[in-house]
Amino acid sequence: MPLCRVGDVELCxxxxxxxxxxxxxxxxxxxxxxxxxxxxxxLAKQGFGVIRFDNRDVGESTRLDHLGVPRVRRQMLRWGLxxxxxxxxxxxxxxxxxxxxLDGLGIERAHVLGASMGGMIAQLVxxxxxxxxxxxxxxxxxxxxxRSGVPMPRALRAxxxxxxxxxxxxxxxxxxxxxxxGSTGFPxxxxxxxxxxxxxxxxxxxxxxxxxxxxxVLAAGDRRPELRKLDLPSLVVHGTADPLVRPVGxxxxxxxxxxxxxxxxxxxxxxxxxxxxxxxxEALGEVTGVRG
Numbered sequence: 001m002p003l004c005r006v007g008d009v010e011l012c013x014x015x016x017x018x019x020x021x022x023x024x025x026x027x028x029x030x031x032x033x034x035x036x037x038x039x040x041x042x043l044a045k046q047g048f049g050v051i052r053f054d055n056r057d058v059g060e061s062t063r064l065d066h067l068g069v070p071r072v073r074r075q076m077l078r079w080g081l082x083x084x085x086x087x088x089x090x091x092x093x094x095x096x097x098x099x100x101x102l103d104g105l106g107i108e109r110a111h112v113l114g115a116s117m118g119g120m121i122a123q124l125v126x127x128x129x130x131x132x133x134x135x136x137x138x139x140x141x142x143x144x145x146x147r148s149g150v151p152m153p154r155a156l157r158a159x160x161x162x163x164x165x166x167x168x169x170x171x172x173x174x175x176x177x178x179x180x181x182g183s184t185g186f187p188x189x190x191x192x193x194x195x196x197x198x199x200x201x202x203x204x205x206x207x208x209x210x211x212x213x214x215x216x217v218l219a220a221g222d223r224r225p226e227l228r229k230l231d232l233p234s235l236v237v238h239g240t241a242d243p244l245v246r247p248v249g250x251x252x253x254x255x256x257x258x259x260x261x262x263x264x265x266x267x268x269x270x271x272x273x274x275x276x277x278x279x280x281x282e283a284l285g286e287v288t289g290v291r292g
Contacts, residue, residue, distance in 0.1 A: 001060060004053075006100030012060035013053035013101060017044025020134075020290045021107045024052045025098055025125075027116030028159075028217065029210030031059035033199040036192060039277060046281050046292040051105065055121075056089075056097055057209030059200070064088065069208050070215045072160075079218045082146075087215035091117075094216065095124035099132055111288050113137035116245060116270065117217055120144065123253070127226045135233040135288045136257070140242055140270055142249025143256050144223040152243040155181050155270070159244065163207045170201040178271055184241045185267010186275040227256040234260040235287040237280065239268025261287055 003010040014032065022043060026034050032052040040050045054061035067088035075085050098121060102110055111134045114122030119141025126133045142148035151159070158180040164170035174197035175190055182188060234257040238250025247264070254262035263283045265276050272280075285291050 003060070004101050004104035006097050006104060009056045009062035009064075009097060011053050011056070011062075011097060011101050013051060013105075015105075016040045016050040016052070017048055019044065019047040019049045019292075020288070021102075021110035022048040022050050023098060023102065023110045023112045023125075024050060025112070025114035025118035025121045026052070026055060027114075027118045028213050029058055029206070030116075030118075031200045031203060033059075033196050033203065036196065036272070036274075038274070039272065042277055042281065043284075046285060047290040048111070048284075051101070051107075051110070053098075053101060055094055055118075055213070057212055058206045059203050063206055063209055064212065065208055067212060070211050072211050072214060075215055075218060085215060085219040087219035088212045089216060091120055091124055091216045091220045092128065094121045094213075095128055098122075098125050099129040102132055108132070109134050111135045111137070111290070113139065113284075114141065115139040115272065116141055117213065119253075120217065120220060120223070123223055123227060126230055126232065127223065130230060130232070133232060135235070136230070137235040137237065137284065137287070138250075138253050139237040139272070140239060140245050140250070141253060142245055143227055143253045144220050145252060146222075148246070148249040148252050151245065155243040164201070164205070167198055167201045170205065171197045173197070181242070181244045181270040183239060183267055183269040183271055183273045183276075186273035189274060192274075224252070224256040227253070228258070231258055233287045234258075235263065235283055236260055237263045237265065237283070239265050239270070241267050241269045244270040
């Protein structure tokens with residue numbers, strides 16, 4: 001897949017469709033292939049030109065191993081005690097990466113959508129580069145305040161699972177993770193989960209990169225004061241059964257945005273089950289004005 005130079009990093013990306021630009025930002029340690037191709041092609045049929053990419057430190061984008069490996073458990077304890085977390089880089093740098101990718105692709109303005117950590121980055125793209133954002137969609141994410149950022153213990157344990165050593169282990173690990181944090185109101189498409197986990201393994205796992213990204217999340221501050229200044233169409237999507245980013249995260253994100261629509265999906269967890277896609281397509285069309 002092609003690479004785009006953005007400052008000191010190269011971002012691997014893929015474009016699907018030729019409609020209104022839609023920049024899709026994935027979450028913690030997640031490669032762009034975690035955006036299901038079927039989902040991306042469905043969005044293209046709705047009238048979007050999808051751009052999915054690997055964030056810095058994962059997939060086929062630049063790995064920043066020269067920045068060292070954070071002591072994750074120590075820094076998580078510091079966060080829990082309300083102390084400063086040391087991060088090799090911040091979510092702000094990742095937001096600037098995303099805006100730089102638009103520059104590299106010659107796109108002046110795009111709809112920006114992010115999931116989980118990607119939702120946090122999408123919020124910062126809108127805060128730091130408001131002229132580049134036609135609309136903001138934040139899925140299963142939160143605005144950075146401490147009340148919104150505490151996962152359920154079982155979800156945190158699942159997040160800290162051991163690093164897989166084989167392709168099969170990577171697939172089993174992802175299925176196990178989704179069984180803990182995923183949707184309770186939609187069937188688990190295990191074949192799809194295994195396929196995307198295998199693709200991610202083939203493209204190259206980056207546990208050290210994930211650790212650095214996690215520090216960026218923990219070091220981030222409360223974005224609500226800046227979100228309140230935004231004046232753009234916004235969609236907030238959250239499942240009622242999300243144990244990793246609890247539903248209060250979606251509510252507080254929507255409350256902070258002036259022009260927001262909050263879409264609550266019963267039984268959706270910390271994943272994007274196929275059964276919720278039609279509701280996402282419909283809501284995106286209403287908020288963005290883009291119709292297939």
